[in-house]
Amino acid sequence: MSIEFEKFHGTGNDFVVVDADEYVPDRGAFAREVCDRRDGVRLTDGGAAAEQGKSSESVGADGTLFLALEPNFSPPRAVMTLVQPDGSTAAMCGNGARCAAKWAAERTGADTVMLDTQAGTRRAEIADDEVTIEMGAPSFAPEEVPLAADREEPLLEETIEGVELTAVNTGVPHGVAFVEDVDEVALDAVAPAVRRADVFPDGANVTFASRRDEGDSAETATFDQRTYERGVEGETRACGTGAVAIAAVARRLGEVEEDAESVAVFPPGGRLGVAFDGERASLTGPAEREFEGEIASTPEPRRLSEA
Numbered sequence: 408m409s410i411e412f413e414k415f416h417g418t419g420n421d422f423v424v425v426d427a428d429e430y431v432p433d434r435g436a437f438a439r440e441v442c443d444r445r446d447g448v449r450l451t452d453g454g455a456a457a458e459q460g461k462s463s464e465s466v467g468a469d470g471t472l473f474l475a476l477e478p479n480f481s482p483p484r485a486v487m488t489l490v491q492p493d494g495s496t497a498a499m500c501g502n503g504a505r506c507a508a509k510w511a512a513e514r515t516g517a518d519t520v521m522l523d524t525q526a527g528t529r530r531a532e533i534a535d536d537e538v539t540i541e542m543g544a545p546s547f548a549p550e551e552v553p554l555a556a557d558r559e560e561p562l563l564e565e566t567i568e569g570v571e572l573t574a575v576n577t578g579v580p581h582g583v584a585f586v587e588d589v590d591e592v593a594l595d596a597v598a599p600a601v602r603r604a605d606v607f608p609d610g611a612n613v614t615f616a617s618r619r620d621e622g623d624s625a626e627t628a629t630f631d632q633r634t635y636e637r638g639v640e641g642e643t644r645a646c647g648t649g650a651v652a653i654a655a656v657a658r659r660l661g662e663v664e665e666d667a668e669s670v671a672v673f674p675p676g677g678r679l680g681v682a683f684d685g686e687r688a689s690l691t692g693p694a695e696r697e698f699e700g701e702i703a704s705t706p707e708p709r710r711l712s713e714a
Contacts, residue, residue: 410705412441414448414468414697415509417502417538419644419676421697423448423468424510427475427486431705435494438471441702442492450698465697467492469636469643470500474507482519485511491638499526499578501647501679501690505538507531509694526578539691542648545655546576553580555606564660568600570613573656577688579637580611581652585662589617589633594642598635610637614649618662619673628663630654632674644676651688654681 413424423441431437441448447467475486487507489497504522508531511520520531529541547561552574554562562574572582582601586592598613612634619629630653634646654670657663663670670681680691
């Protein structure tokens with residue numbers, strides 16, 4: 408059995424994309440295999456093909472997107488399921504959604520796509536390699552982040568595992584910390600304890616932000632970003648839900664004007680733009696197709712005794 412796939416990235420946040428019509432008996436096992444940064448999918452010396460076991464600068468991925476396209480809708484719709492490198496499923500991924508929209512647009516010729524995610528239906532606008540995706544309204548409510556069951560108030564600027572955090576859900580839970588310089592944070596040492604802290608029953612992504620010296624304009628605040636993602640269990644080159652989390656927390660804490668309509672966020676992979684229409688956010692950035700390939704086989708489902 409072989410599985411055809413494509414590799415996309417959004418601001419360096421990369422994904423293996425598989426048409427949901429492909430038969431994958433165990434999506435978790437498949438994602439663990441193809442996303443592995445040492446032995447996962449990679450671009451071969453031949454160019455537009457990929458296989459396991461050959462050297463490349465682009466090995467593995469931050470997740471696998473299984474996409475079911477409904478091209479006869481207007482605008483076209485796609486159902487998006489993100490399976491992470493540890494085999495878990497995430498409700499939402501901003502950069503993954505932008506890559507999914509780009510994939511659907513390439514197949515339909517549409518410049519608008521509707522994405523059905525576990526966090527809700529999101530509209531995407533595609534302009535060449537730039538994609539804007541609706542992200543919904545960030546929530547600080549304890550039951551929606553979610554926070555531990557005994558908490559009745561939002562978690563705002565509270566020290567958790569030695570880090571002063573604010574908790575927000577932007578499709579997935581984030582703990583956001585503002586620091587002087589994100590480059591000075593020992594992310595792999597600090598973030599795992601926060602990610603698994605008791606206050607986050609479902610775990611959380613851990614995002615650090617620091618203000619940049621320069622701004623795009625007098626109206627736009629700018630922040631550097633680093634994010635440790637649950638499910639990836641490491642730092643990613645960009646995190647779209649994390650960029651939205653930074654902007655939402657900045658507005659809540661007064662780091663920017665409460666009614667600020669746009670915030671520019673700079674993860675290691677590039678630039679992401681966050682805009683607000685009232686309380687609802689959108690995310691804009693590049694989404695690019697890297698290569699396509701075929702995997703010769705797919706893992707069989709694990710027996711219960713192996714789980």
